Amino acid sequence: MTAAATPAVVYTDPAWGAPTVEEAVYGDAVRARIGPFRGPAALHEAVAGAAALIVYRCPVTPELLDAAGPQLRVVARQGVGTDNLNAALLGERGIVGFNVPDYCVDEVAAHTLAMVLAWERRLVPQHTGLTGGRFDIHHGGAPRRLGTRTAGIIGLGRIGRAVAARLRLFYQRVLAADPFVHADQMLGYGVRKTELPELLAESDVVLLHCPLDPDTRGLIDADALGRMRPDALLVNTARAGW
Known part of the structure; x- marks a missing residue:
């Protein structure tokens, strides 16, 4: 040629x-x-x-x-x-x-877990305090005991499932809201299916892993934030918005 x-x-x-x-x-x-x-x-x-x-x-x-x-x-x-x-x-x-549906599944899941654990273990305020000359183990607040906590995943696709597998190693419960995944399938991943309002109310950390489309745009609005626990963490490593 x-x-x-x-x-x-x-x-x-x-x-x-x-x-x-x-x-x-x-x-x-x-x-x-x-x-x-x-x-x-x-x-x-x-x-x-x-x-x-x-x-x-x-x-x-x-x-x-x-x-x-x-x-x-x-x-x-x-x-x-x-x-x-x-x-x-x-x-x-x-x-x-x-597109490439299986692009960087493990990488995004690992990054998501890194963000969650960095916040749960107060790594950023501890680092900030240390570099600022504060040698105080209490700076930034006490880390939470994850073995008594609940994580909630919105969207249980490839990345959501990879994140769930990792969260199960740390959290007592992992919930998921996804209208396209049957409850029995979720049980196979060690996850309990729930509706979004329940997930928001019960989760100590909420993770977004759903695509942004006309049905999900604005999913996390003022009403959704109001349903969450006052000390809950919201992590968005999904595409393009919420």
Whole structure:
């Protein structure tokens, strides 16, 4: 296959440093153009003639697709969220679009647990006190005993289940609210199914792991916050908002 006939793949905005893995996978099969590109003009010049685009945070817009040209066949989203993929626009243009549903499941779950434990064990105020010259084990308040506490997860998808498996090692109970997961399935994950109002009222820590869509936008509003315990922790490592 000649260089001119080799399909071009443009990686608009790599998430992590040098994309050495991608380059090794592509080899000579494709002509890879790898960003980031400085400004819209440079981006549009780079995508011209591409057969495929890989986007991270780059929004898929009519201008981007026009710059790529009619030979564009597929747009892949590096990650779980699809809020910048613009599926409706891709459908109108006859272009395939997809995400990576199992992207960084363990990484997000581990980060979520790190945030929870850092707060529960008062690590940040302890660190702040220590660096400020306060050598006081009581600075920042006493850590809570997790073995008597309840954690609640909103959304028991891949990441929610991974977080649940980790929380069960620390908390006495793990609750979950998800209309798409049956109670029997939740029991298999060591989690008790509950409705959102009960979860908010009973949980010492509430974790968001549901997608942001028209049904979930505004899910955690003033009323929901008012249902939570006064000393509860709310952690949002879901996509795009709440």
